[in-house]
Amino acid sequence: MEQDPVVVDGIRELINIGVGKAAGILGELTGSHVILDVPTLSIREVGDPAGPGSTMGDMPLSMVFIDFSGPMRGRMAIMFPPESAANLVILLANEDDTTAEMDMIRSETLTEMGNILINAVMGTISNFLDQSLSYALPVYVQDLPAFLSAPFHERDQLLFARTRFRVRERSVNGEMLIVLERGSLQPLAGKILAVMDGE
Amino acid sequence: MENTPDSGIGSLLDSIPDGVCIVDCNRKVVYWNAILAGWTGISPESAKGRDISEFIHPDQQRVLSLILTQAMEGGGAVYLSPQLHPHFIPAPHPNGGLRIQQTIIQPRRGPFPGENTLLVILHDVTEMVRQVEAYREMRDRALQELKERTRAENALQVTNQKLNLLSSITRHDILNTLTALLMYLSVMKEEAKDEGLREGLEKIESLGWTIKRQIDFTRNYQDVGVKSPRWQNVQSLVCEAREQLEGAAFRLECEVHDLEVYADPLLSRVFYNLMENSVRHGERVTEVRISCRRNPGGITLVYTDNGTGVPDSEKEKIFRRESYKNTGFGLFLSREILSITGLEIRETGVFGEGARFEIRVPDGAFRIVHG
Numbered sequence: 001m002e003q004d005p006v007v008v009d010g011i012r013e014l015i016n017i018g019v020g021k022a023a024g025i026l027g028e029l030t031g032s033h034v035i036l037d038v039p040t041l042s043i044r045e046v047g048d049p050a051g052p053g054s055t056m057g058d059m060p061l062s063m064v065f066i067d068f069s070g071p072m073r074g075r076m077a078i079m080f081p082p083e084s085a086a087n088l089v090i091l092l093a094n095e096d097d098t099t100a101e102m103d104m105i106r107s108e109t110l111t112e113m114g115n116i117l118i119n120a121v122m123g124t125i126s127n128f129l130d131q132s133l134s135y136a137l138p139v140y141v142q143d144l145p146a147f148l149s150a151p152f153h154e155r156d157q158l159l160f161a162r163t164r165f166r167v168r169e170r171s172v173n174g175e176m177l178i179v180l181e182r183g184s185l186q187p188l189a190g191k192i193l194a195v196m197d198g199e
Numbered sequence: 200m201e202n203t204p205d206s207g208i209g210s211l212l213d214s215i216p217d218g219v220c221i222v223d224c225n226r227k228v229v230y231w232n233a234i235l236a237g238w239t240g241i242s243p244e245s246a247k248g249r250d251i252s253e254f255i256h257p258d259q260q261r262v263l264s265l266i267l268t269q270a271m272e273g274g275g276a277v278y279l280s281p282q283l284h285p286h287f288i289p290a291p292h293p294n295g296g297l298r299i300q301q302t303i304i305q306p307r308r309g310p311f312p313g314e315n316t317l318l319v320i321l322h323d324v325t326e327m328v329r330q331v332e333a334y335r336e337m338r339d340r341a342l343q344e345l346k347e348r349t350r351a352e353n354a355l356q357v358t359n360q361k362l363n364l365l366s367s368i369t370r371h372d373i374l375n376t377l378t379a380l381l382m383y384l385s386v387m388k389e390e391a392k393d394e395g396l397r398e399g400l401e402k403i404e405s406l407g408w409t410i411k412r413q414i415d416f417t418r419n420y421q422d423v424g425v426k427s428p429r430w431q432n433v434q435s436l437v438c439e440a441r442e443q444l445e446g447a448a449f450r451l452e453c454e455v456h457d458l459e460v461y462a463d464p465l466l467s468r469v470f471y472n473l474m475e476n477s478v479r480h481g482e483r484v485t486e487v488r489i490s491c492r493r494n495p496g497g498i499t500l501v502y503t504d505n506g507t508g509v510p511d512s513e514k515e516k517i518f519r520r521e522s523y524k525n526t527g528f529g530l531f532l533s534r535e536i537l538s539i540t541g542l543e544i545r546e547t548g549v550f551g552e553g554a555r556f557e558i559r560v561p562d563g564a565f566r567i568v569h570g
Contacts (some may be wrong), residue, residue, distance in 0.1 A: 025265060029283060066275065093282050099338070104331050105282050108301060108324075112280035119275045135275030137303060 003043045003189070010192030011039040014128055015161055015176070018121030025116050025117075030092045035166040036117075038176070046160045060142040062086075062102055064114025068122055070133040071187055072154075074180040076118045078163065082142065084172045085110050091167040102142075112139045121176070129191055157185050218288065218300075218321035222251045224313050228266065235321065238290035238298060251319075256286045266304055267317070277304040280326050292325050299325040363421055370414050377414070381407050416520075419532055423465060428540045430459045430566070431466055433500065437489055440471035447478045452488045453501065461564045462540045469544075470531040473502050473556055478529070481506020481554060498565055500558040508550045517546065540564050 019036040026034040062085035065077035081089065083100040088108045090100075102110075115138040126133045159178040164171055209230065212219045218235035220228055231246035239254070246254070255263050262284065266277045279287055279302035287302040301322045309315050327408045384404045391397040433455045439449045460466070470489075484506035489502050509517060520531045534544050541561050548555030 025269075028265060029262060068275075089282075097344070099335075099340075103335070104327060105280075106282040109282040112278050112283060115276070115278040119269065119277075123274050133275075137276050137305075138278050167332075 001015060004193070006196050007189045007192050008041060008043060010036060010196065011043075011159060011188065012161070014124050015041065015121055015159075018124035019117065019163070019176075021124065022117040022120035023121065026092065026113060029112075029116070031093075032094070032167050033091060036126045037164040037166070039164060040158050040162045044160055045156065051079060053070070056057065061144050061151045062107070062110060062140070062142055063078050063144070064111050064118070064138050066115065066118045066122075066139050067136040068133045069127070071129060072133060072180060072184040074120055074123070074184055076176075076178045077174050078114045078117055078174055079144070080110075080174040082171065087170075088165055088167070088174075090153070090173045091172070093169060093182045111138050114138055114140075117176075121178075131187075134158065156181050159185075200437060216317075217323070218290070220246070220251070220288075220319045222317045224309075224315050226250050226252065228254075234291075235288070238321075240322075240473070254288050256289050259284060259287055274306065276306070278302075279304070281328050288319075288321060290321075296325075298323050299328045359425070363412050366417065366421065370418060374411065374414055377407060377411055381411075415488075416529075419534070423532060423535050424463060424539050426464045428461055428463050431464075432568075433458045433460060433489075433491075435454075436467040437470050439467055440474055443471055444474055444478060445511070449474075449477065449484050449504070450486045452486065454488075454490045457567050457569055458491055459497075459546075459566050459568050460500075460540075460542070460560050461566075462542060463536045466535045469536055470502075472529065472533050476507055477504040477554060481508075483507065484531065484553075494559075497559060497561040500560060502556040502558070503548065503553055505553045508548045508553050508555075509546050510550045514546045518544070 006166075014160065015038050019038055023034045023036040026032075026036075042103045058083065061079045062082045063079035065075050067075045082102045086100040086102050086106055089095070091108040092113060093109055118138070119135070122133060122135070157180045161176040163174045163176045165174065206420045208230075213228070213233040215232075216234065218238055219230070219232040220235055220314050221230035223229050228246045228251055231243040233243070236242050236246075241254070248349070248419055250264060252260060255328045262279070266279075269277065279300075281299045281301050284302060285299045286297045287300050290298045290300075292298045301324045303320045305318045305320070305321075307318055347350075381404060384400055384407065388397060388400045388404065391400055434453055434457075437451070437453045437455070474487060477487055481504050484504045486505045489500065491498055518534050537544050537558060541564055543559040545557055545559075546554065547557050
């Protein structure tokens with residue numbers, strides 16, 4: 001389904017503001033200079049084969065997601081190949097260890113990082129909508145199909161952004177995903193178009 | 200205090216195995232559960248009404264400000280990991296040190312502005328973290344040992360290559376000299392008039408050939424165990440070995456389809472050697488059969504021929520090094536090749552009815568691969 005380019009630009013801008021805030025918080029928490037980029041954004045539908053994780057191969061993904069409800073209902077996630085996830089945690093936590101293995105300690109750290117990022121992005125969107133959302137607790141999983149299964153349906157929409165973290169001159173690529181239940185994109189798209197029309 | 204949980208919920212929060220406290224919008228503690236009291240030694244009565252920052256770890260004060268701002272302004276739950284925030288509210292662990300915590304701070308919106316609260320849940324993950332750290336230490340030790348072993352193996356490989364080169368050159372030189380010696384002996388034997396001298400020369404010649412066999416043996420033995428073992432299809436190896444004996448007239452029946460064994464890459468030479476032995480010593484061999492049977496703890500590959508067989512007195516001797524007489528590998532080297540991955544060979548035939556070699560393959564060193 002084709003989206004108005006103005007809406008896509010508007011959402012990308014909101015996500016950029018959110019990740020900017022998240023980068024600041026992550027930097028404060030870890031004492032590292034963290035830069036987060038959102039180079040691309042696309043809007044697709046659940047079931048699209050070129051959907052999330054399609055560029056990351058067949059390996060299980062390390063991902064953190066949070067469900068939200070209110071005027072918009074859905075789920076937001078950040079996802080990485082496990083080795084990238086471990087490397088990101090090593091950089092953020094200043095670990096001496098260089099083994100790229102996602103154990104319980106690292107998955108907890110990634111959960112905190114994902115929570116900050118997701119809260120910042122969704123907070124920016126809900127502030128823009130001027131409506132508050134309710135959030136569940138963050139969940140760490142390594143199973144994309146489980147993530148995309150219930151409660152989502154075909155025709156629910158995916159906001160799919162590719163992310164790049166840069167920490168101490170090293171970069172790690174990941175993907176950021178917002179799944180919106182059918183109809184949940186309309187209030188956001190309407191607000192963006194209204195703002196752009198100067199209403 | 201309006202934000203204090205009623206006695207039912209308070210008693211429920213006291214019963215869960217996590218530390219729980221509730222903070223109002225002025226950062227004052229309004230609830231402090233029994234577990235948190237037990238961990239910190241601070242009673243609920245003493246904690247209530249005090250600023251939460253009094254209980255927070257000094258390193259976490261800055262984080263606390265960020266969290267309070269985010270949470271009180273309507274953000275989602277805050278999740279603090281044990282790696283970045285191990286001791287949000289410091290509490291000693293009975294086994295020493297401080298409890299390692301996973302902290303969740305959940306904002307709760309009140310009915311009116313200024314009545315928002317934060318529910319702080321501290322989950323003790325000390326044991327889990329210590330187990331992961333112990334696992335990491337173990338893994339790091341294993342990786343270090345592996346690194347050292349790899350380095351030692353590389354060094355050994357280089358040394359082995361040098362030794363092989365040296366022995367190859369030396370062997371070549373000795374064989375050259377030996378060939379000349381045997382040639383001179385042959386000429387001298389032809390020309391010798393004296394019978395005693397001729398007999399002496401024949402003995403020297405015989406000793407010369409023994410030396411040559413011993414040198415050949417070192418060349419064959421040098422290759423055993425040099426390359427890593429690998430999975431090999433038995434049927435293919437047997438067929439290859441049969442093709443190499445193209446002049447020999449015997450029928451081969453091989454019933455080990457889809458069987459693979461984990462063995463030294465020289466395994467094909469074992470089958471070649473068994474067939475060559477059948478042809479060389481079996482006298483009347485017209486049929487060779489290779490089959491397999493399952494036993495507790497593994498399988499047995501059975502090689503039989505319809506030749507004369509091996510006398511009982513020779514059944515173990517044929518595997519000794521002294522029995523190495525001809526070119527090829529001999530049964531001594533065959534046993535050596537098999538033993539590298541735990542395979543065992545023995546002769547179990549009845550003399551007069553043909554040879555029967557059993558190769559015992561333990562579990563883990565064989566597999567059936569269909570297709």
